[in-house]
Amino acid sequence: MVPEAGEMPDRTVFTVAFGEQLATMTLPMETPLPDAEVIDLLALTLVPGLGPRLTQALLDRFGSASAARRANANDLEGIPHIGSKLSRAFVEALRNADGQAEVERASQHGVSVLPYTSPDYPTRLKELPDAPHVLYVRGSIIPSDHMAVAIVGSRKCTSYGQRMATRIAAGLARAGYTIVSGLALGIDGSAHRGALEAKGRTIAVLAGGLSSIYPPDHVQLAEEVAGSGALITETPMMMQPQRGMFHTRNRLISGLAQAVVIVEANDRSGALITARHAAEQGRDVFAIPANVDSHFSAGSLRLLRDGAKLIRDVDDLLEDLKGLRTTPSNARRTVPARSVAPPPEATPPLALDPDQQRVWDFLTEPRHVDEITRTMELASGAVSTLLLKMEMKKAIRRAPGGIFERR
Numbered sequence: 001m002v003p004e005a006g007e008m009p010d011r012t013v014f015t016v017a018f019g020e021q022l023a024t025m026t027l028p029m030e031t032p033l034p035d036a037e038v039i040d041l042l043a044l045t046l047v048p049g050l051g052p053r054l055t056q057a058l059l060d061r062f063g064s065a066s067a068a069r070r071a072n073a074n075d076l077e078g079i080p081h082i083g084s085k086l087s088r089a090f091v092e093a094l095r096n097a098d099g100q101a102e103v104e105r106a107s108q109h110g111v112s113v114l115p116y117t118s119p120d121y122p123t124r125l126k127e128l129p130d131a132p133h134v135l136y137v138r139g140s141i142i143p144s145d146h147m148a149v150a151i152v153g154s155r156k157c158t159s160y161g162q163r164m165a166t167r168i169a170a171g172l173a174r175a176g177y178t179i180v181s182g183l184a185l186g187i188d189g190s191a192h193r194g195a196l197e198a199k200g201r202t203i204a205v206l207a208g209g210l211s212s213i214y215p216p217d218h219v220q221l222a223e224e225v226a227g228s229g230a231l232i233t234e235t236p237m238m239m240q241p242q243r244g245m246f247h248t249r250n251r252l253i254s255g256l257a258q259a260v261v262i263v264e265a266n267d268r269s270g271a272l273i274t275a276r277h278a279a280e281q282g283r284d285v286f287a288i289p290a291n292v293d294s295h296f297s298a299g300s301l302r303l304l305r306d307g308a309k310l311i312r313d314v315d316d317l318l319e320d321l322k323g324l325r326t327t328p329s330n331a332r333r334t335v336p337a338r339s340v341a342p343p344p345e346a347t348p349p350l351a352l353d354p355d356q357q358r359v360w361d362f363l364t365e366p367r368h369v370d371e372i373t374r375t376m377e378l379a380s381g382a383v384s385t386l387l388l389k390m391e392m393k394k395a396i397r398r399a400p401g402g403i404f405e406r407r
Contacts, residue, residue: 038115038134040065043099045134046236047090049375052130053364054081059133069094081361105237111210112137124148128255128281130365132234136210139230145201148178149321150257150278152250152271153187153264158296161187161264164288166194168261171314173200177321178229180205180256182249183218187263187271192225199228203256206233207249208241232256244368247273247403254278259321262287262308265299272299275308276399286311286320356390359404363396366405 044055044065057079058068071094076087106113114121114135123146125131149172151165169179169191179195181188183204195202204225208214210233213222222231234252235245250273254260260278262285265271275285287308290297304310311317352360355376362375373383387404390396396404 037065038113039099039103040069041099041115042102042113042134043069043097044094045132045234046097046099046102047093049086050090050093051365052132054079055133057081069097081364102237105211106136109211109237110138111237114141122146122256124258125252125255128251130251131255132252134234136233136235136237137230138210139203139226139228141203141230141232142201144176145178145203145229145256146258147176148180148203148257149317150180150253150260150274151187151191151263152181152253152260152274153262154266154269154271154296154299155184155186155188156266156296157186157264158294160290161296162190165190165263166197168263168288168311168314168317169194169202170198170200172317173198173202175314175318176200178203180253182206182246182253183213183215183222183225183231185215185217187265189218189221191263192221196224196228201229203229204231205249205252205256206231206241207235207245209233209235209237209239211237212240214241242370244370244402246270247366247368250274251277251281254281254283257283259284259286259317261311261317262300262303264288264290264297265303266296267298267302269299272303273399273403275303284309284320286317288312351393352390352395355386356393356395359386359390360395360406363404363406366399366403369402369404372404 044050044058050058058071059065061079062068062071062075071091073084073087073091076082076090077084082090103113114137116126116131116133120141121135122141151169153161153165165187173179173195178201179191180203181191183189183192183206192202192204202225204222206214210231213219225231232252233249235241247270250270254274254277260274260283262271262275278285285303285308287300287303287310289304289310289312290300292301309320311320355378358376359372362372369383369387372387373380376383376386378386387396387398391398394407397407398404
């Protein structure tokens with residue numbers, strides 16, 4: 001990465017090569033360094049398997065991220081969902097995680113590390129019980145972004161779907177809404193471009209780390225989004241996106257918005273996962289109709305049948321948005337304590353064998369089958385049989401995209 005001629009006092013322009021593509025990146029010359037507690041909190045997020053809920057459990061137990069990193073295996077065993085095997089692994093990982101190195105990696109790529117306590121942390125995300133404790137941000141988040149609408153759909157789509165996504169995004173942007181999407185090919189990309197064409201704000205939520213952009217075809221689009229809004233992820237800088245990460249990412253797309261619009265989603269589209277998260281988060285879900293015999297819109301049509309609100313154009317959407325809450329609720333907590341009461345503990349069904357009980361204990365939140373397989377340390381075929389038996393016992397349900405959750 002080589003600086004171009006003509007550096008400015010407060011920023012540097014770089015040209016980055018991604019395969020055969022070139023893209024310009026504008027990086028700040030200096031990024032404020034976070035304090036020691038934020039660095040320790042960041043270290044917690046680097047530990048594999050330590051998601052937002054378990055991270056919060058550590059903070060609740062030990063009072064701070066730095067104290068959690070000093071905990072021993074016996075201390076960790078007392079935390080729900082951490083057994084003796086996991087506690088030993090977590091102790092070693094917590095001691096070895098290098099938050100300072102991660103801060104430096106972020107700074108090299110012009111990325112800010114945004115802890116939950118920051119006044120710039122998106123307020124709508126604070127409403128989520130599994131909100132990330134740290135966000136990586138390239139670009140800016142401003143107060144008006146609380147007026148946001150997510151627009152998502154399938155990667156494989158028709159020109160009709162792309163046209164509608166662009167048109168609705170542009171209309172919303174002109175009305176002062178920030179457009180949130182996932183930077184994917186197809187509908188997501190069209191939504192971002194619609195907002196940019198209207199000179200509006202847009203936020204892209206990525207599944208992987210911000211050291212590289214996925215998909216590579218959208219490197220230049222990502223640069224434009226960062227210049228007119230932000231690129232956001234909860235994933236460490238160098239981590240490449242994996243299949244299950246897209247589904248967990250989708251809860252952030254819906255969580256940032258006050259409403260979600262589904263445009264031309266097929267029956268297996270990840271956009272349906274976003275719609276499910278939106279419903280669970282209390283966001284309104286809208287869908288655009290299309291040909292009933294088009295497989296490109298099979299998922300959208302099913303959502304309409306299941307109760308999503310039908311819109312024909314941006315005027316329909318703006319009319320409905322008038323009745324929605326436009327100001328976010330108050331922040332839920334300051335780290336380390338969350339003030340939202342945890343959901344009631346689910347009771348496992350009877351007659352689960354030990355392996356089935358392990359799966360049940362792991363499904364404190366919806367998980368992708370790949371995550372379950374890694375955790376169980378069994379062959380994929382054995383895990384598939386195990387999950388099928390649990391479905392037949394009505395202990396769990398299968399959601400679109402290989403996601404499993406408790407009933």
